Amino acid sequence: MDNNQNLLKEKIAKALTEVLSRNVAPNELTNEVDLIDEIGLNSLQFLEFILELENEFDVEIDVGSLDLRYFKKYEYIEKFIKECIEKNNTN
Template identity: 35%
Template sequence: MGEAVEERIKAVLAGVLANGTEPAEIPHDADLVDEYGVDSLQMISFLLGIEDEFDVELDYDNLELDDLRSVRQFGRFVTGLVPAAS
């Protein structure tokens, strides 16, 4: 998994948070819900942003809450969908 995937995920997350958080300030292992308080509407915006950023359709049936716990974990999930993205 490339660090580039995680950086792109952090950029999408920072845009959704819209609170002045810079992508570089988001640790790879930060819990998206517990540390950033991502609510359900923000999560939907985040997932739609990921679909746009990586030009994929997420498989919501196979997406687990644990996949969304950190940038690193979600990066693995996204990389599994788009191996060329890494």
């Protein structure tokens, strides 16, 4: 895993820690971990998580176009955030 991917995972773990009010270690975020069922993210926390991700990565996320399946597994959220960063960098 390269440094950028490690940094991405650390920032996502930090955002989850803020929202869940419990420590979420980066090593908990395996590609297959289910953020809703295994990490315990509920619907209100999901919205807070989106705001935390926007702050952490300095991106805008269009909540109206979000699909919950993007946040079901860690690997999906990682891909989604990378796309948001790329989109932000091209604008």
